[in-house]
Amino acid sequence: MIDWKEMGDLHVIAKLEEILNKWWGVEMFWTDLHYKIRSKHLDKDYSFKNHFMKVQFGMSYGYEYMGQDVEKVTDGLHENTGSHVVFDSFFKHVKGVASKVVVDGEYLGTVFAYPFIMDSFTEADSEELKKQMIECGSVEADAVAAIEHLKRMSSADIDYFSELVDLVSDEVVTFHSEISKREARIHELNSELGDKYRYHSMIGKSKKMQAIYSLLEKVSTSESSVFIQGENGTGKELVAKAVHFSSPRKDNMFLAVNCSAFNDNLLDSELFGHVKGAFTGAVKDKKGLFESANGGTMFLDEIGDTSLSMQVKLLRVLQEGTYLPVGATTPKKADVRIVAATNKPVKEMMAKGEFREDLFYRINVINVNLPPLRERNDDIPVLMDHFLKKRCDESGVPMKTFSKKCMEKxxxxxxxxxxxxxENEVERLVVLAGDEKNITPDNLSARILDHGEAPSSGNTRGINTNGGLKAALEELEALMIREGLKRCNFNKSKLSKELGVSRASLIMKVEKYGLDKRKKAAGEE
Ligand SMILES: Nc1ncnc2c1ncn2[C@@H]1O[C@H](COP(=O)(O)OP(=O)(O)OP(=O)(O)O)[C@@H](O)[C@H]1O
Ligand SMILES: [Mg+2]
Structure with missing residues (x-):
């Protein structure tokens, strides 16, 4: 079933609604197959954009008049093979356009754009309409004002206008099927013990993550050092653990050392241990981490923060398999696999002499480069679902769901x-949702909620009111392409089919509007 309630909040639909209202003065609403209005027009505090509709809904039977129209139009559309109709309303000379929402061949609802008059509307027509409105209970002044606010349309306008209304219903369909697909995928994720979506505790179905899984799978039996690079919070530690727990060393220790947490001397003695009398206060021998981790894996986190002298010592462990405890004269043997990670730009550090090249080449036998989340958008839904499930399980509350609008945001x-x-955002949402099963966007952090709400131009909702219709439509086009690209995971062939334009023209438009964010982020081409 279509979740009508949220449709009005979708960017493309909100923008189309604005365009239709600004240039043709109409209201847009939608109805289900039971002739019920499912948009916000029935809300107590709804403020009508069209004065005629406001006056109509203020009449004792205003809603019933509309209901009759909806019924007539819906039944007519059932018979009709076209995508939309221009209909005559209960009120004389007043018209509207209705467009079908069809999902998989099934007619599921109707989008209405109402009301307007034709440019042939005469003084006499106006009188006739006014009379009818008064008969229906309207005060004369209200009726006059309502009629004055009706916009005139030429028959050429109507075709164009109807196409835009069709766009709204297309958008409802696209979004609805996207959500169904996503739900199916998440379902699949849960049922499948997922080679594709999961590797150890790492979640992600994007191509980039799958490439990482298969690399990790390949090196699982090897003893080679692994070097993990990635921005903060991209899962470097998860990769390190996955490397260890899929290796033959998995029954021995996995020892994580945060190199930036120690000063040089401390790190030295932590890692390699010391002998009695090595320094004031060293009253007995101390085992270092390398000794504890013997037979296992040592994860050197933030290795980019180690000093050059420490780097020399690490290099020695890697090259010779031995190390020297502080104060000792004979080296000890180390049987430890090294996995190192950093979020620092090591190449640049090498160029500046801050990181030893020989150590880099020793560690970097297998290189794992973790992409940031913004380069793998399609992991977001599965990660959200994963964290949601984890959080609900942990706190013993029944499983919740994200509203579509929340997901979109x-x-x-x-x-x-x-x-x-x-992860933190999902946790926060679960807590704030309380007993509510459905997670709505209201509790989203401001930075997420406000993101994309106020684009550069003009008024708050972003329609350029100073420009003409063409400018507004271009903005809409850019918006549709931007959202479409995300939806189709930047697959332009797929999107061009969806939007009904050629691939070449889509590419031109993407360039025109500068929309290939992914390309920019990845530094491709
Ligand atoms: N692919 C993923 N699947 C599931 N959880 C993930 C994934 N990537 C990261 N996380 C979660 O995000 C958090 C950060 O991950 P992790 O500590 O491995 O990142 P990091 O790169 O080491 O971060 P930092 O740079 O801050 O040290 C953890 O709670 C982890 O469980
Ligand atoms: Mg980390």
């Missing part, structure tokens, strides 16, 4: 690379 936000940020 989360997908829109350019997560600055950080899965932890996403």
């Amino acid at each position: 989360m997908l829109d936000y350019p997560w600055p690379g950080n899965v932890r940020e996403l």
